[in-house]
Amino acid sequence: MTETAPSASIELTYREAVREAIRDALRRDERVFLMGEDVGRYGGCYAVTKGLLAEFGPERIRDTPLSESGFTGAGIGAAMAGMRPIVELMTVNFSLLALDQILNNAATVRHMSGNQFGVPLVIRMATGAGRQLAAQHSHSLEGWYAHIPGIKVLAPATLEDGRGMLWTALQDPDPVLIFENVMLYNMTGKLAADAGPVDIGKAAIRRPGRDISLITYGGSLWKTLEAAALLAGENIDAEVIDLRTLRPLDDATIMASVKKTRRAVIIDEGWRSGSLAAEICTRIVEQAFWDLDGPAARVCSEEVPIPYARHLEIAAIPQVPKIVTAAKAALGRT
Amino acid sequence: MTAVIDKPHLTREHALDLLKQMIRIREFEGKCAELYTQEKIRGFLHLYDGEEAVAVGVIPVLEKRDRIVATYREHGQALVRGVPMTVVLAEMYGKQEGCSRGRGGSMHLFDRASNFYGGNAIVGGGLPLAIGLALADHMQGEKIVTACFFGDGAVAEGEFHESLNLAALWGLPVLFVCENNLYAMGTALAISESETDIQRKASSYRIASEAVDGMDVVAVETAARRGVHAIRESGKPYFLECRTYRLRAHSMFDAQLYRDKAEVEAWRRKEPIVRFRGWLEASRMIHPEEVEQIYKEVAAEIAEAVAFAEAGTWEPAEELTHFTYAERAAEAEATRHD
Numbered sequence: 001m002t003e004t005a006p007s008a009s010i011e012l013t014y015r016e017a018v019r020e021a022i023r024d025a026l027r028r029d030e031r032v033f034l035m036g037e038d039v040g041r042y043g044g045c046y047a048v049t050k051g052l053l054a055e056f057g058p059e060r061i062r063d064t065p066l067s068e069s070g071f072t073g074a075g076i077g078a079a080m081a082g083m084r085p086i087v088e089l090m091t092v093n094f095s096l097l098a099l100d101q102i103l104n105n106a107a108t109v110r111h112m113s114g115n116q117f118g119v120p121l122v123i124r125m126a127t128g129a130g131r132q133l134a135a136q137h138s139h140s141l142e143g144w145y146a147h148i149p150g151i152k153v154l155a156p157a158t159l160e161d162g163r164g165m166l167w168t169a170l171q172d173p174d175p176v177l178i179f180e181n182v183m184l185y186n187m188t189g190k191l192a193a194d195a196g197p198v199d200i201g202k203a204a205i206r207r208p209g210r211d212i213s214l215i216t217y218g219g220s221l222w223k224t225l226e227a228a229a230l231l232a233g234e235n236i237d238a239e240v241i242d243l244r245t246l247r248p249l250d251d252a253t254i255m256a257s258v259k260k261t262r263r264a265v266i267i268d269e270g271w272r273s274g275s276l277a278a279e280i281c282t283r284i285v286e287q288a289f290w291d292l293d294g295p296a297a298r299v300c301s302e303e304v305p306i307p308y309a310r311h312l313e314i315a316a317i318p319q320v321p322k323i324v325t326a327a328k329a330a331l332g333r334t
Numbered sequence: 335m336t337a338v339i340d341k342p343h344l345t346r347e348h349a350l351d352l353l354k355q356m357i358r359i360r361e362f363e364g365k366c367a368e369l370y371t372q373e374k375i376r377g378f379l380h381l382y383d384g385e386e387a388v389a390v391g392v393i394p395v396l397e398k399r400d401r402i403v404a405t406y407r408e409h410g411q412a413l414v415r416g417v418p419m420t421v422v423l424a425e426m427y428g429k430q431e432g433c434s435r436g437r438g439g440s441m442h443l444f445d446r447a448s449n450f451y452g453g454n455a456i457v458g459g460g461l462p463l464a465i466g467l468a469l470a471d472h473m474q475g476e477k478i479v480t481a482c483f484f485g486d487g488a489v490a491e492g493e494f495h496e497s498l499n500l501a502a503l504w505g506l507p508v509l510f511v512c513e514n515n516l517y518a519m520g521t522a523l524a525i526s527e528s529e530t531d532i533q534r535k536a537s538s539y540r541i542a543s544e545a546v547d548g549m550d551v552v553a554v555e556t557a558a559r560r561g562v563h564a565i566r567e568s569g570k571p572y573f574l575e576c577r578t579y580r581l582r583a584h585s586m587f588d589a590q591l592y593r594d595k596a597e598v599e600a601w602r603r604k605e606p607i608v609r610f611r612g613w614l615e616a617s618r619m620i621h622p623e624e625v626e627q628i629y630k631e632v633a634a635e636i637a638e639a640v641a642f643a644e645a646g647t648w649e650p651a652e653e654l655t656h657f658t659y660a661e662r663a664a665e666a667e668a669t670r671h672d
Contacts, residue, residue: 077466
């Protein structure tokens with residue numbers, strides 16, 4: 001991460017970083033507006049948009065009825081007619097009610113129309129488990145979305161990315177989905193006071209290392225970094241890759257790392273079967289098989305709906321000890 | 335804007351034009367059915383036979399800057415809107431000269447030049463899109479109308495209700511055009527709806543609405559003028575239910591087990607072209623020779639379209655992944671043939 005002088009940085013939460021990104025976009029471009037359930041008067045289900053209604057008014061901070069398909073489709077149409085909408089879907093589970101519009105319209109229109117129409121739309125939504133919200137509010141379906149050609153999928157895990165990815169996504173001529181892990185909203189840290197847009201095409205090496213590549217994204221990044229610190233105590237120098245963009249995947253960064261470390265573990269809060277982790281594993285096998293010193297491994301969510309009870313929820317998703325164990329196993333150490 | 339725009343001027347010229355547009359659609363689609371049996375056209379092919387008065391009554395009322403969202407049964411809408419028959423047919427052939435470069439086919443005709451936002455083949459899926467187009471115009475202060483076509487089947491979809499609510503709630507300039515042909519594929523309206531009076535659903539969302547004889551092109555046009563005028567004045571939505579009938583099968587795969595031949599025959603006697611032509615001739619507004627002339631012109635246009643589609647070329651398969659994203663659009667744009 002970039003080094004900044006203390007005087008040039010501010011302390012804030014991930015939530016505030018995302019809010020600042022939205023505020024900045026609304027100020028920069030009159031075509032930008034935000035719509036979604038409870039984004040205005042309520043201040044956002046996760047309080048991301050608190051205060052924006054007073055600043056920008058109800059036309060641009062547009063509370064919607066509970067009509068996910070309706071207002072997501074409206075975002076698509078508005079984007080096609082010259083606006084730059086940000087649609088907020090309360091959680092990824094609710095986004096399934098808008099899947100028709102996302103898949104059958106947003107992702108297809110450019111190709112299906114022979115390049116006559118594009119959909120420069122940004123859809124933000126919360127994803128992930130950890131708040132004991134059980135099986136209809138806690139899933140990680142960003143890997144599903146990453147399956148779809150025609151859209152781009154982002155998973156900002158840091159304050160810089162929470163602050164910087166939105167504007168870049170709004171400049172994109174195609175639909176971009178941004179997944180914000182719910183466990184990140186309260187994360188605090190320092191961000192450069194002049195932090196601005198960041199690129200969205202590249203993965204980032206959050207911790208360089210020589211012995212094994214730990215490949216992850218979103219909420220699992222911080223667990224993986226914690227695991228890497230523990231591994232360092234056992235003389236294992238892990239490299240941690242933050243994918244940042246789930247579609248398109250930055251194969252070059254992944255393969256360069258794997259070719260260097262010769263070992264890989266993928267940490268993904270999605271379910272194991274048919275997961276993004278499975279895709280990355282496959283790509284490593286396809287592109288870096290002869291550089292591997294052992295099989296690539298995965299730490300994913302268990303194949304159950306995310307349960308309510310705290311201890312069961314913890315057991316259902318990737319955790320630091322599982323990551324440490326998987327990394328050591330990949331290195332033949334117990 | 336003219337002082338009185340809610341009354342159609344049924345001049346001889348206008349009457350002939352309405353008749354010609356309906357004949358264009360009917361004859362073109364007759365040819366399409368023939369080409370389908372020859373396997374020149376594949377996939378699904380949904381014909382508009384019997385419903386022509388709806389597109390022909392509504393679309394000419396719109397201005398060039400207005401927008402249209404249509405369904406998978408949209409050949410008529412595209413032709414009346416001015417998408418050339420040549421590129422429509424080339425699209426159905428899957429040729430790269432087609433209006434969607436062969437990517438869409440019969441169900442996905444798109445044309446940016448005429449603000450034609452496509453045939454949408456998910457029933458009800460076009461309605462939210464229309465809301466968004468109108469929302470953009472509303473937010474940008476443009477007095478543009480978005481006409482959204484859909485069938486009675488869409489009325490059962492959640493997207494229909496979500497969209498009507500949003501249009502009324504936010505005061506959006508959408509002309510909802512329900513082509514009620516009484517069947518959602520093979521399911522009759524009475525089997526799928528507890529309330530079969532569709533325009534009442536619109537009024538329950540506080541949207542000005544009316545039902546009109548969709549087999550009468552003049553009645554449709556009159557109602558459409560009223561609707562478009564109301565939208566331009568108020569900025570608010572208007573709902574037009576056109577009661578019509580599909581005289582042919584749902585698609586080329588439909589054996590029509592769900593309805594009696596007698597029912598179809600009864601509706602055929604009310605079909606819009608024969609009815610309008612008969613009325614025009616009986617009132618001596620036009621001569622039969624003029625109608626024959628229309629048929630000749632249309633036949634020539636169809637022949638030209640067939641020749642164009644036949645002469646069209648297949649896009650090289652190497653270009654398959656173009657237009658999935660905009661990145662590669664520029665290079666491919668340079669190779670466009672139009």
